[in-house]
Amino acid sequence: MACPPAAPPALRRWLGLGLFVLLCLSLGYALEKKVIKSKAGEKIGLPCCHEIPSTGSLHDYRVYWQKNTTDVVLAYAEGKMISQHERYKNRVEMDTRTLTLWISPVETLDNGPYQCVVQHLRFSQNSIVVCDELVSLFVTAEFSKPNITAEVSAHSCESTEMVVRCSSHGGFPKPKISGALNNVSVVWNASWVSESSLSPYNVTGKLLLNVTKDISITCSIEHNGFAKSTSLLLRKMNDCIVPTVPPSYNVVTASSIIIIIFLLAITLAARYLLRHVCSHCCKPQDSVEEGVKECTKPPVSSKVTSETSSV
Known part of the structure; x- marks a missing residue:
């Protein structure tokens, strides 16, 4: 039987490159689907990699939900909860059919990768791993208004x-x-x-x-x-007041001397004016009084004449 001819090297390179691109795109799409985003305070569900069929029962499985592959968040065995992390107490529950892990309310501390491990129990009590898959949870919290x-x-x-x-x-x-x-x-x-x-x-x-x-x-x-x-x-402050500079000591001294001299000059001038006015007013009064006195004196010449006539 003749073998088919080998593909040319160039064609093999293009085929290999195409397969590599398809693989990268498929991995990127798978990783994108496994990132669950939520806001703090909401209720969020993390999907598991397996769903119990309608003909099955949770009693036939062991289910482990782990965080960072070390901390067991929630665990079920033979239909009963056998473990729960203290930090998730009263905040987590698992759907007994879809095995989805529900967290409410979700917190920023819940950020990180989660792993769903499902084991199926057989009659011999041996178990086989049905699925083991990671899903990432990204929780954000709103900031207050600045x-x-x-x-x-x-x-x-x-x-x-x-x-x-x-x-x-x-x-x-x-x-x-x-x-x-x-x-x-x-x-x-x-x-x-x-x-x-x-x-x-x-x-x-x-x-x-x-x-x-x-x-x-x-x-x-x-x-x-x-x-x-x-x-x-x-707003720029506009209540700008230029402070007044106090006068120097020499200015104060000179001003005081000028004021004192001015007051002394006014005092001396007032006294001079008062004396001048009084002297001017008193002279006419004295002359009038002397004139009155002279008028009231008896005439000497007439007395002498009468005496002479009598002799």
Whole structure:
């Protein structure tokens, strides 16, 4: 029997490349299906790799739900729950038919890979592994609306120095903080606080600004493709009062001497005027009194004449 001719080397290379691309695409699609996304506080179901048929029963299986392949979240054997993790107590349950693991409410600490291991029990009590598959859970948490505060650190007639802070809390994963000053991007001096890599984050941004006019500042918290923003109008302080400079000691002394001399001059002038007026008023009065006295004196010549005539 004759063998079919071998394919040309170029054709074999193209076939091999095509198979490799198809394999990569199929693996990528499979990995994408195994990632479950949720928000903190919701109820989420993690699908298992096996479903018990209608003719079967949970009593014929052992089911293990594990996290990070080490911590047993929930385990069933022969139809009974035999194990449950303390952290998931009263938050997890398993569908007895689809073997889906339901978590409610889901937390950010629940992030990570989960593994569903299903074993089928036979009459001899030996078991065979039906499936063993991983599924990843990605939980996000919403950040609070950013809060912007401004504190005046220094003030002058030309500008106002302010310390501006923007804060948000309770979100996951680690966010990005950005901002704009009158629509011009600014870089915040940011700091993040979290108890662990899977715990909610608190973020605070700080800016030192020299405000010379009224400006608008915006703070945005971005995570997982979403953003929350807050704006605040910063006003320059306009109550600028130029302080009066107190006069120097020499100026005060000279002013005091001038005032004293002025008062003395006024006093002396007043006294001079009073004396001049009094002297002018008193002279006519004295002359009148003397004239009256002279008029009242008896005439001497007439007396002498009468005496002479009598002799």
